[in-house]
Amino acid sequence: MNLADIVDKMTKNSRTLKKVFFGWLALVVLFDVVQPRDDAHFLIDKIFLFWSVFGAVGCFLLIKVGKGLAHLILGKKEDYYG
Amino acid sequence: MDNFIHPAYVFFLGSLLVPFLKGRAREALLLLIPVSAIFAVASLSEGTYGQATFLNMDLVLGRVDKLSLVFAWVFVIMALLGAIYSLHVKEDGHHLAGNFYVGSSLGAVFAGDYLTLFIFWEIMAFSSVFLIWYRREKASLAAGFRYLLVHVFGGLCLLAGMMLYYFKTGNLQFVALLPEGAGVAEYLILAGFALNAAVLPLHAWLPDAYPEATVEGAILLCAFTTKTAVYVLARGFSGFEILAILGVAMTVFGVIYAVIENDIRRVLAYHIISQVGYMVAGVGIGTAMSVNGACAHAFAHILYKALLFMGAGAVLYMTGTAKMSNLGGLARFMPLTMIFYVVGAVSISGVPLFSGFISKSMIVAAAHDEGRLYLMALMNLAAIGTFLSVGLKVTYFAFFSKEAPLETKEPPRNMLVSMALTSALCFILGVYPSLLYDLLPFPVDYRPYTLYHLSEAFQVLSFTGLIFYLLAAKLKPEAKINLDVDYFYRKAAGYFLKFDQRVIGPADTWWGELWQSIALKALYLKASLAYLFDQKAIDGVVDGSAELALIVGSKTRRIQTGEIQVYIGLSLVIFFLVVFLFLV
Numbered sequence: 001m002n003l004a005d006i007v008d009k010m011t012k013n014s015r016t017l018k019k020v021f022f023g024w025l026a027l028v029v030l031f032d033v034v035q036p037r038d039d040a041h042f043l044i045d046k047i048f049l050f051w052s053v054f055g056a057v058g059c060f061l062l063i064k065v066g067k068g069l070a071h072l073i074l075g076k077k078e079d080y081y082g
Numbered sequence: 083m084d085n086f087i088h089p090a091y092v093f094f095l096g097s098l099l100v101p102f103l104k105g106r107a108r109e110a111l112l113l114l115i116p117v118s119a120i121f122a123v124a125s126l127s128e129g130t131y132g133q134a135t136f137l138n139m140d141l142v143l144g145r146v147d148k149l150s151l152v153f154a155w156v157f158v159i160m161a162l163l164g165a166i167y168s169l170h171v172k173e174d175g176h177h178l179a180g181n182f183y184v185g186s187s188l189g190a191v192f193a194g195d196y197l198t199l200f201i202f203w204e205i206m207a208f209s210s211v212f213l214i215w216y217r218r219e220k221a222s223l224a225a226g227f228r229y230l231l232v233h234v235f236g237g238l239c240l241l242a243g244m245m246l247y248y249f250k251t252g253n254l255q256f257v258a259l260l261p262e263g264a265g266v267a268e269y270l271i272l273a274g275f276a277l278n279a280a281v282l283p284l285h286a287w288l289p290d291a292y293p294e295a296t297v298e299g300a301i302l303l304c305a306f307t308t309k310t311a312v313y314v315l316a317r318g319f320s321g322f323e324i325l326a327i328l329g330v331a332m333t334v335f336g337v338i339y340a341v342i343e344n345d346i347r348r349v350l351a352y353h354i355i356s357q358v359g360y361m362v363a364g365v366g367i368g369t370a371m372s373v374n375g376a377c378a379h380a381f382a383h384i385l386y387k388a389l390l391f392m393g394a395g396a397v398l399y400m401t402g403t404a405k406m407s408n409l410g411g412l413a414r415f416m417p418l419t420m421i422f423y424v425v426g427a428v429s430i431s432g433v434p435l436f437s438g439f440i441s442k443s444m445i446v447a448a449a450h451d452e453g454r455l456y457l458m459a460l461m462n463l464a465a466i467g468t469f470l471s472v473g474l475k476v477t478y479f480a481f482f483s484k485e486a487p488l489e490t491k492e493p494p495r496n497m498l499v500s501m502a503l504t505s506a507l508c509f510i511l512g513v514y515p516s517l518l519y520d521l522l523p524f525p526v527d528y529r530p531y532t533l534y535h536l537s538e539a540f541q542v543l544s545f546t547g548l549i550f551y552l553l554a555a556k557l558k559p560e561a562k563i564n565l566d567v568d569y570f571y572r573k574a575a576g577y578f579l580k581f582d583q584r585v586i587g588p589a590d591t592w593w594g595e596l597w598q599s600i601a602l603k604a605l606y607l608k609a610s611l612a613y614l615f616d617q618k619a620i621d622g623v624v625d626g627s628a629e630l631a632l633i634v635g636s637k638t639r640r641i642q643t644g645e646i647q648v649y650i651g652l653s654l655v656i657f658f659l660v661v662f663l664f665l666v
Contacts, residue, residue: 003417011413011482025548028540035533044455051538054459055545058466063553066341074342074564081563081572 028052086131086144088192089122089158090202093185100181101174109169115181116162119188123154130194139254142194148523149377153191153313155521156381157184159507160305160388167392167500168298179212180302187306191313196244196254196271199314203240203278207233210307213299214291222294228571229291232277236284240274243267256314261322272319279311279362280355281328282335286568288354289339293347293404297395300347304354304391305384312361312380316523321368329366330460332359337467339566344559346394346404346476350387353430353472356464357383357442363461364445367452370524375444377522382437382511386429389504390472393423396493396501397480406479406559408488413481415490420481422501427477429508431469434539437508440515440530443539447528466546474550475557 010017032049044050096115103111128151132143161184171177186209189202207230214226246267248254259268277284292303319325336356343349357379364376396419397412398404413420429436432443442465449458492498511518519526550557 003421004414007413007417007420021547021551025544028537028544032537032541035537037534045534049541051462051541052545054462055466055542056549058463058542059470059546059549060553062338062341062463062467062470063549063556066338067556069338070342070560070562070564074566075560075562076565078561078563 087122087125088132088144088189089119089126089154090185090189090192092119092122093161093181093188097178097181097185100177112165112169112177113162116158116165116184119158119161119184123151123158126151126154136197139197139248140195141198142255143189143198144192145194146192148521149313149317150191152377152381152521152523153309154188156309156384157188157191157306160184160302160384163385163388163500163504164298164301164305166503167301167395167497169496170494171296171298173216175212176216176296176299179209179216180299182209183213183302183306187310190310194256196240196247196256199256200237200240200244203274203310204237206307206310207237210299210303213303214295216299217294217296219294225291225294228568229287231571232284232287236274236277238274239270239277243270243272243274247271256318258320259318264322272315272322275311275314275319276325276328276362277311278307279315279358280308280332281325281358281362282331282355283567285332285335285355286566289343289348289351289566290568292351292354293345297399300391300395301388304350304387308354308358309361309380309384312358312365312376315362315365316373316376320365320373322366324366325362326366326368326454326457329359329361329363330457330464332356332362333461333464334467335359337464337471339564340471341467341475341557342564343471344405344407344561344563346397346406346409346480347391349471349476350390350394353390353468354387356468357387357430359464360442360445360461363457364448367445367448367454367457369448369452371451371526371528372445372448374519374522374524374526374528375441375446375448378441378444378518379438381518381521382429382441382508385504385511386426386437386508389422389426389501389508390430392497392501392504393419393426394476396497399497400490400493401488405561406476407561409480410483410488411481412488412490415488416481416492418492418498419501420477422498422505423481424473424477425505425508427469427473429512431473431543432465432539433469433543434512434531434536435509436512437518439512439539440518441511443530443535444528447535462542466542469543469546470550474547474554475559478550478554479557479559 029049029052032052037046093115096111096118099111100108126146128147130142130145134141134143161181164180164184168176168180183206186202186205190199190206193199193202211226211230211233214222214229216222243266244254250265250267264272273284277287280288288308292300295303315325333356336352336354336359339352340349340356343352361376361379361383364372364379394404396416397409400416401409401412403409425436429438432438442461446458446461446465449455449461515530519528
């Protein structure tokens with residue numbers, strides 16, 4: 001089996017991939033809950049799942065702000081500069 | 083001067099032989115040049131070499147210390163990887179330009195004074211532009227000229243700053259400057275450096291030019307110009323607060339554009355701004371740890387960014403396009419390229435076990451330790467955008483999404499070998515960070531692999547993945563370009579010309595006519611009045627006195643008859659008249 005076939009197989013089994021991904025997310029959450037916080041300096045270091053929320057909200061904002069700017073002002077046709 | 087072989091000369095002299103060789107010998111030479119340079123760098127020991135005096139200025143060609151060495155190391159390693167990747171390039175000029183570009187970057191890194199630095203700085207600009215022009219497309223030609231103009235402007239800022247600095251201090255030594263005593267001279271030098279580091283708002287040349295470069299040239303371009311600039315900033319401007327703020331602004335600015343761009347190489351170019359932002363911020367924060375972080379990140383960044391450009395370049399080389407809106411499903415045809423690209427993508431995103439994780443986090447941790455939490459939060463936000471755009475968006479839309487599958491195959495073997503080696507380096511640095519930490523200018527007291535840091539990285543990246551999974555349809559690439567500040571010299575300059583033709587030009591003509599009709603007429607009037615005054619008043623007086631003299635003269639002539647009795651008679655009359663007047 002060559003690499004191309006493996007890629008094919010992976011893309012065809014997206015349900016399995018989805019399960020693996022959500023399983024991984026659960027592990028990440030669990031890991032943050034159990035990991036020790038001995039050398040926490042600031043408040044954000046002590047809040048459980050701070051970085052999960054930060055990641056999700058930050059990603060959402062970047063997509064919204066980026067796409068919003070592109071559609072409102074920044075986006076131009078490819079031949080804009082001639 | 084004992085045993086000092088400047089690594090730059092290896093590139094300069096070696097590349098001059100390239101046009102004389104063919105086939106295997108030429109390929110061997112192209113590899114031998116960077117290999118020799120690696121040995122030249124390995125043979126260097128700390129010290130000052132190549133000193134000379136020119137017009138009372140002390141020049142230093144070889145300042146070798148830990149700071150210059152860490153950059154020199156990654157430059158020569160990158161030169162070798164780049165040489166392997168571009169082995170198939172037939173144009174001798176392309177190799178010459180590439181080698182001169184790398185050589186002059188090394189020259190700038192080892193320069194101990196501003197004049198030497200400036201000369202190598204300019205060779206860099208003028209050699210690198212050929213890596214854009216060799217693409218031989220109309221867009222590349224224009225982008226190259228803009229690139230050159232912008233860099234000449236930056237060079238002039240540097241030159242002006244240098245001169246003022248010389249008049250101020252009486253020397254041109256390139257040493258660390260203090261933010262407290264900095265004046266116009268220092269800030270002009272800073273502007274020249276900042277332009278090459280693509281610091282906002284002097285950044286637009288980068289995403290304008292790099293995506294138009296040749297496939298092979300872009301590998302070198304993305305490595306040297308901005309990182310040489312990071313080196314000179316670290317050398318001269320450590321602790322300048324403005325750099326901390328602008329650097330963090332760059333990290334976020336770059337990823338916002340990367341999220342919306344369509345051309346893979348343009349996405350990557352905006353990511354250079356973002357990643358160099360971390361380094362600039364590290365320099366600006368100015369602690370030993372943050373400057374270490376800036377150097378470590380420059381080292382790691384050169385490798386993974388080159389790897390990403392190699393992957394994107396391979397796609398462009400094989401399919402003829404790097405626009406995601408025209409790509410998709412390439413993993414089926416280019417699985418190795420995809421894997422190497424993903425290694426670059428996880429490295430830049432700071433995934434544990436890869437190089438970005440051990441370098442970027444040093445700068446973020448330095449901001450954390452200094453209590454600069456908002457800087458830290460923004461840098462982490464930028465990390466989200468990095469993974470979102472380079473890691474997920476490009477990988478998904480170029481290599482996986484099923485639309486528009488193009489039939490193609492893997493790129494030439496030399497490209498694959500170069501990508502494999504670069505991938506290996508990204509992984510090795512991620513697993514053995516001490517290899518890199520030992521090269522850094524200050525002693526390193528930082529451990530990247532703590533449970534908290536691992537948890538932080540996994541949470542941020544995984545939940546970014548979750549949002550991408552939910553919103554991928556929103557990110558579908560669009561066949562568009564996005565405005566940036568280059569608008570002002572690409573479009574607004576044209577508008578200004580039109581404004582000049584339609585408003586300034588006519589206004590000038592109108593003013594000219596107004597001048598003629600009012601001011602000139604007033605002038606004529608004044609002149610004719612003066613003429614009249616001259617004729618009637620001045621000439622009148624002069625002519626009048628002349629006429630009087632004539633009249634008096636003609637009257638007097640009558641008494642001068644030449645007869646003696648008349649003269650005597652007249653004398654007697656005058657005598658009696660005087661006596662009479664005297665007596666009365």
